[in-house]
Amino acid sequence: MREVYVIGAGITSFTRLDYPLTEIACYSAMMAMKDCAKDCGVNKIDHVYVANMGASRLNRQTGLASAVVDSLSLTPAGADAIENGPASGASAIKQGFLAVASGMNDVVMVIGAERMREVNNLDATDFVATLSHPLAEYIYGVTLPSLAGMFTRLYMEKYGVTERHLAMVAVKNHANALLNPFAHLRQPISIEGILDSPEAMTNNPYVAEPLRFFDCCPVSDGGACVILASAEVAKKSKKPLVRLAGVGQATDTHAVHERTNPTDLTAVKLSSKNAFQMAGVKPADVSVAELHDAFTILEIVESEEVGFFEKGAGHLALERGETKIGGRLPINTSGGLKGKGHPVGATGVGQAHEIVLQLRGEAGKRQVKDARVGFTCNFGGFGNNVVSLVFIRE
Amino acid sequence: MREVYVIGAGITSFTRLDYPLTEIACYSAMMAMKDCAKDCGVNKIDHVYVANMGASRLNRQTGLASAVVDSLSLTPAGADAIENGPASGASAIKQGFLAVASGMNDVVMVIGAERMREVNNLDATDFVATLSHPLAEYIYGVTLPSLAGMFTRLYMEKYGVTERHLAMVAVKNHANALLNPFAHLRQPISIEGILDSPEAMTNNPYVAEPLRFFDCCPVSDGGACVILASAEVAKKSKKPLVRLAGVGQATDTHAVHERTNPTDLTAVKLSSKNAFQMAGVKPADVSVAELHDAFTILEIVESEEVGFFEKGAGHLALERGETKIGGRLPINTSGGLKGKGHPVGATGVGQAHEIVLQLRGEAGKRQVKDARVGFTCNFGGFGNNVVSLVFIRE
Numbered sequence: 149m150r151e152v153y154v155i156g157a158g159i160t161s162f163t164r165l166d167y168p169l170t171e172i173a174c175y176s177a178m179m180a181m182k183d184c185a186k187d188c189g190v191n192k193i194d195h196v197y198v199a200n201m202g203a204s205r206l207n208r209q210t211g212l213a214s215a216v217v218d219s220l221s222l223t224p225a226g227a228d229a230i231e232n233g234p235a236s237g238a239s240a241i242k243q244g245f246l247a248v249a250s251g252m253n254d255v256v257m258v259i260g261a262e263r264m265r266e267v268n269n270l271d272a273t274d275f276v277a278t279l280s281h282p283l284a285e286y287i288y289g290v291t292l293p294s295l296a297g298m299f300t301r302l303y304m305e306k307y308g309v310t311e312r313h314l315a316m317v318a319v320k321n322h323a324n325a326l327l328n329p330f331a332h333l334r335q336p337i338s339i340e341g342i343l344d345s346p347e348a349m350t351n352n353p354y355v356a357e358p359l360r361f362f363d364c365c366p367v368s369d370g371g372a373c374v375i376l377a378s379a380e381v382a383k384k385s386k387k388p389l390v391r392l393a394g395v396g397q398a399t400d401t402h403a404v405h406e407r408t409n410p411t412d413l414t415a416v417k418l419s420s421k422n423a424f425q426m427a428g429v430k431p432a433d434v435s436v437a438e439l440h441d442a443f444t445i446l447e448i449v450e451s452e453e454v455g456f457f458e459k460g461a462g463h464l465a466l467e468r469g470e471t472k473i474g475g476r477l478p479i480n481t482s483g484g485l486k487g488k489g490h491p492v493g494a495t496g497v498g499q500a501h502e503i504v505l506q507l508r509g510e511a512g513k514r515q516v517k518d519a520r521v522g523f524t525c526n527f528g529g530f531g532n533n534v535v536s537l538v539f540i541r542e
Numbered sequence: 543m544r545e546v547y548v549i550g551a552g553i554t555s556f557t558r559l560d561y562p563l564t565e566i567a568c569y570s571a572m573m574a575m576k577d578c579a580k581d582c583g584v585n586k587i588d589h590v591y592v593a594n595m596g597a598s599r600l601n602r603q604t605g606l607a608s609a610v611v612d613s614l615s616l617t618p619a620g621a622d623a624i625e626n627g628p629a630s631g632a633s634a635i636k637q638g639f640l641a642v643a644s645g646m647n648d649v650v651m652v653i654g655a656e657r658m659r660e661v662n663n664l665d666a667t668d669f670v671a672t673l674s675h676p677l678a679e680y681i682y683g684v685t686l687p688s689l690a691g692m693f694t695r696l697y698m699e700k701y702g703v704t705e706r707h708l709a710m711v712a713v714k715n716h717a718n719a720l721l722n723p724f725a726h727l728r729q730p731i732s733i734e735g736i737l738d739s740p741e742a743m744t745n746n747p748y749v750a751e752p753l754r755f756f757d758c759c760p761v762s763d764g765g766a767c768v769i770l771a772s773a774e775v776a777k778k779s780k781k782p783l784v785r786l787a788g789v790g791q792a793t794d795t796h797a798v799h800e801r802t803n804p805t806d807l808t809a810v811k812l813s814s815k816n817a818f819q820m821a822g823v824k825p826a827d828v829s830v831a832e833l834h835d836a837f838t839i840l841e842i843v844e845s846e847e848v849g850f851f852e853k854g855a856g857h858l859a860l861e862r863g864e865t866k867i868g869g870r871l872p873i874n875t876s877g878g879l880k881g882k883g884h885p886v887g888a889t890g891v892g893q894a895h896e897i898v899l900q901l902r903g904e905a906g907k908r909q910v911k912d913a914r915v916g917f918t919c920n921f922g923g924f925g926n927n928v929v930s931l932v933f934i935r936e
Contacts, residue, residue, distance in 0.1 A: 149645050168676065195791075204598040204625075204672065208680070211627040211673035211796075214927040218796035224812050226791030227927060228633045231598075231623040233605040239622045243637055250644035251543050252789075278598065279605035282562065286602070395646075397589075397620030402605075402612035418618050533608040533621060 149249040153382030154374050154390045154539065156184025157504040162332045162370035162489030164265050169207045170215045173198060173261035176371030176494075177220055180257070184375055187385040193375070194253035196220075196227040199240035199260035200493035202275060203229075206267055216259060233279040234442065235528030236260065237372070237496020238535035242395050244376045254378045260497030261371035272367045276492070279529050281403040293364060295404055295530045296443040297356030302411050303445060304358065307460035311358055315343045316466055317444035318362040318486055324473060325483025327514040332368045332489030363444040368489030372497035374504065388508045390522075394427030394538030396420060402532050413453045415534040416525060420454035423523075427538035431455030434477060434538075435519035436506045438499035440527035441484040447471075450525050451479060454536065473514055481506060481514045496526035500537060507541040543643040547776030548784045548933065550578025550769035551898040556726045556883030558659050559763040563601045564609045567592060567655035570765030570888075571614055574651070578769055581779040587769070588647035590614070590621040593634035593654035594887035596669055597623075600661055610653060627673040628836065629922030630654065631766070631890020632929035636789050638770045648772045654891030655765035666761045670886070673923050675797040687758060689798055689924045690837040691750030696805050697839060698752065701854035705752055709737045710860055711838035712756040712880055718867060719877025721908040726762045726883030757838040762883030766891035768898065782902045784916075787823070788932030790816030796926050807847045809928040810919060814848035817917075821932035825849030828871060828932075829913035830900045832893035834921035835878040841865075844919050845873060848930065867908055875900060875908045890920035894931060901935040 158179025165172055177196075184190055198213040209215070213227035232239035237260035244256040264272050277291045285295075303309050319339055325331035342352040342362045352360045382389060398418035401407050407414070424430060431454060439454075441447035448462040456477055457465045465471060471479040482488045482502035485495060503522035505511040522539040552573025559566055571590075578584055592607040603609070607621035626633035631654035638650040658666050671685045679689075697703050713733055719725035736746040736756045746754045776783060792812035795801050801808070818824060825848060833848075835841035842856040850871055851859045859865060865873040876882045876896035879889060897916030899905040916933040 170676065201604055202598065204596065205602075207676075208599075208672050209676050210595055210625065210669075211923050211927065213626060214673070214793055214923050215676065215796050217793045218926065223794055224792040224809060226636075226813075226929075227626075227793055228637070229625040231604065231625060232607060232621075242620075243622070243640070246637070246640040246644045246646055249646070250640045252640055252643065275604075278602050279608070282564065282601075282603050282609065398618040399608055399611045399621055400617055402609050415618060419620075529605050529608050532612065533605065535620075 150251055151379045152245050152248045152376050152392045153379060154392055154504050155188050155377045155382050155385055156180040156375035157501045158183055159330050159372045159498060159501045160370050161330045162368040162491055165369040169203055169209060169261060169263040170219050172263055172369060172371040173216045173259045174219045176373040177257060177259050180373035180375050187387050188381060189384055190255055190381060192255060193222050193225050193257045194255050195225055195247055196222060196257045197240040197243050198229045199236035199497060200229055200262060201231055201233060201236050202262055202264055205275060207263055232533055233528040234492045235496055235526040235533055235535045236493040238524060238526035238537055241374065241496065241500055241537060242397060242535060245392055245395050248376050248378055254381055256376045257373060258376060258497060259371060259373045260494035262491035262493040263369045264367050265369050269367060284403040292530065293356040293359060296445060297359045300358050300445040306411055309448060309463045312343060313463040313466060314363050314444040315339050317441060317447050320472055321441060321480050321484040321487040324481050324514055325487025328483050328488055331483040331487055332366050333487050337362060359443055365442045365485040365490040368491045370489060370491035370494045372494045372501045374497060374500050389542040390504050390507045391540050391542055392537060393540045394423035396422030396536045399533045400531055404530050413449055413531045415531055416450050416453035419534040420525060420536040423536040423538045427540060429521055429538060433521045434523045435521050436481060436516040437479050437523040438482060438502050439479055439525045441480060441486045442490055444486060446527065447479060454525055473516060478516045481516060499524040499526060503539050507539055544645055545773045546639050546642045546770050546786045547773060548768050548786055548898050549582050549771045549776050549779055550574040551895045552577055553724050553766045553892060553895045554764050555724045556762040556764035556885055563597055563603060563655060563657040564613050566657055566763060566765040567610045567653045568613045570767040571651060571653050574767035574769050581781055582775060583778055584649055584775060586649060587616050587619050587651045588649050589619055589641055590616060590651045591634040591637050592623045593630035593891060594623055594656060595625055595627060595630050596656060596658060596886065599669060601657055626927055627922040628886050629890055629920040629927055629929045630887040632918060632920035632931055635890065635894055635931060636791060636929060639786055639789050642770050642772055648775055650770045651767060652770060652891060653765060653767045654888035656885035656887040657763045658761050658885065659763050663761060678797040687750040687753060690839060691753045694752050694839040700805055703842060703857045706737060707857040707860060708757050708838040709733050711835060711841050714866055715835060715874050715878040715881040718875050718908055719881025722877050722882055725877040725881055726760050727881050731756060753837055759836045759879040759884040762885040764883060764885035764888045766888045766895045768891060768894050783936040784898050784901045785934050785936055786931060787934045788817035788821030790814060790930045793927045794925055798924050807843055807925045809925050810844050810847040813928040814919060814930040817930040817932045821934060823915055823932060827915045828917045829915050830875055830910040831873050831917040832876060832896050833873055833919045835874060835880045836884055838880060840921065841873060848919055867910065872910050875910060893918040893920060897933050901933055
């Protein structure tokens with residue numbers, strides 16, 4: 149396989165965006181082209197992948213990739229849309245990787261885009277629930293918050309995680325989001341305000357007990373883009389070279405109740421193992437990571453399953469501040485899904501965008517010093533289809 | 543790039559299917575596994591791609607690939623859904639090609655599946671129209687039959703195609719469908735019955751003038767599957783070896799009215815040129831082809847754009863019987879979209895299934911003698927995103 153590099157990265161604000169879905173996708177793409185054009189002399193995109201989950205139902209639009217490639221005046225480049233629920237973004241990056249690695253294409257654009265907020269929150273929750281098992285979960289009224297709530301309760305009983313640990317994730321990621329101009333929730337919060345104060349139950353009510361309002365990511369619109377290229381193209385860049393060195397994907401039972409151990413996220417474990425193996429690095433080598441904290445509990449559990457901490461010890465590392473900016477292994481410096489936002493199809497590409505900035509030393513106030521190895525975990529379904537990526541600054 | 547072979551092919555009937563979408567996909571996959579298991583000793587699928595267009599809106603299901611990989615007990619294999627409108631199937635085959643060609647995977651399953659008929663025909667037509675330009679076409683009420691109708695009128699005026707030529711495509715493809723046990727419309731029709739008889743206007747009314755009822759493909763449910771593998775795996779097969787030798791994709795303006803010449807299907811031309819070039823064969827080498835006859839006019843025009851006949855001469859070759867089974871270059875031996883049916887996301891994979899049978903000599907009564915090079919053209923949007931594939935029997 150040929151080596152694959154990220155030569156450009158762009159993003160829109162993750163927030164409520166009053167633009168059509170195609171425009172959101174194109175704006176992020178233009179930011180990525182601006183990011184790389186001067187450096188690499190790239191004047192041709194061979195293929196475009198667009199990650200999206202909701203266009204057909206939420207935006208009454210299909211063939212999104214065709215609309216995007218035309219709006220960007222990139223025809224006749226081929227274009228396809230990729231859907232893997234909330235992991236659509238990293239799945240699309242994987243397709244881009246294969247296109248370059250195989251030698252089929254030299255420069256591939258991977259966009260993630262979602263426009264969710266034209267439906268109300270109830271419809272958005274129902275829409276996201278369609279990724280659960282159609283016959284064993286969805287028809288019985290399962291939603292993602294309800295699955296996450298049950299999962300959290302089990303995790304608390306088994307490993308001693310408390311609501312305070314969950315709140316620590318939220319507080320950390322909101323603090324990181326304040327340092328990210330593209331983040332959705334730019335609102336400082338404190339343990340006092342969301343848990344200990346008399347107003348906490350009003351400010352931060354239960355959504356799906358034990359998960360509260362501030363344990364759940366917002367519903368966002370947004371787009372993100374990375375441009376992947378062969379070594380020959382990438383090596384013309386004046387920016388630090390970032391290589392997409394590891395790509396791993398794994399699935400688990402579609403229905404959560406069918407898992408041997410419902411507190412294990414086996415697909416997270418396997419996908420990251422595969423990605424690290426391909427990249428030839430270990431979890432201990434990682435300088436900065438973006439994990440899929442759609443619910444605060446997930447950041448803790450993923451930090452264990454990917455091998456950063458022992459099983460059941462993620463909340464203790466969090467407690468010790470190891471995952472803060474300045475800690476041993478900063479997690480979700482962008483603010484994560486919790487603070488930066490979660491435009492579903494865009495999320496995985498947004499994670500890659502943050503890692504590219506970090507590895508290049510362009511992350512401003514949230515920069516992790518000397519970041520060399522970056523990791524992303526993009527979590528589809530309720531852990532039934534997970535894509536992990538490893539990036540290395542050369 | 544590594545060479546890529548088709549080691550298994552399976553299909554469901556294309557008709558109204560009273561099974562959930564996941565089951566439709568899985569049934570075709572099991573047929574494909576049955577087709578190859580004994581021959582190749584394959585006992586592991588590395589990755590699954592699922593082509594689908596309508597699950598989110600029509601079936602209230604997202605993350606379809608995760609559901610399929612679990613139902614087939616293929617976890618932890620990675621799985622992604624691919625959407626490129628009616629060309630989703632061939633787009634997914636292309637992804638599978640890249641996964642094997644790159645060396646990432648050795649055995650990849652590519653499924654196409656659609657379940658459309660739980661919505662009524664009006665909703666189905668509206669749904670398919672969402673692949674048109676959202677701001678320049680869809681909001682003004684454009685549908686696919688209306689675009690095809692305008693296109694047909696122009697083509698008639700410019701190149702002398704008549705309603706009789708269109709009817710010849712329908713009659714030929716219905717006749718072929720009668721020889722295909724998996725075809726949707728197993729109904730013999732004649733020029734007399736649909737055009738010349740006093741009852742013709744009742745039997746075959748205008749849908750979007752000059753296109754009549756029998757010029758339009760049916761709305762079908764169905765699934766199809768091909769299993770792709772590396773040479774090392776494929777060469778264990780006892781069946782004739784079919785190589786996926788050429789893959790081409792091209793886009794055109796999303797809105798039809800923006801094209802320099804609205805009777806040209808540039809993306810068909812470019813995608814097939816790319817596919818032939820990669821395969822190292824010429825259009826004249828093709829023994830059998832499946833073209834995307836969602837409307838009868840499209841078979842004629844595509845047969846010109848891909849290089850089988852001169853521009854404007856496709857209807858003359860049809861008239862001379864060259865595209866019949868037994869003719870110089872049989873087109874749509876399966877019945878095509880017109881006779882076999884058009885379960886949108888499954889169509890491109892269904893085309894590949896037919897070519898594999900033909901190249902192996904397993905097409906029964908519709909077998910093309912000594913077929914060695916097969917070609918498929920899968921047409922997304924109204925020609926805005928086209929994928930062409932070339933298959934060679936070794």
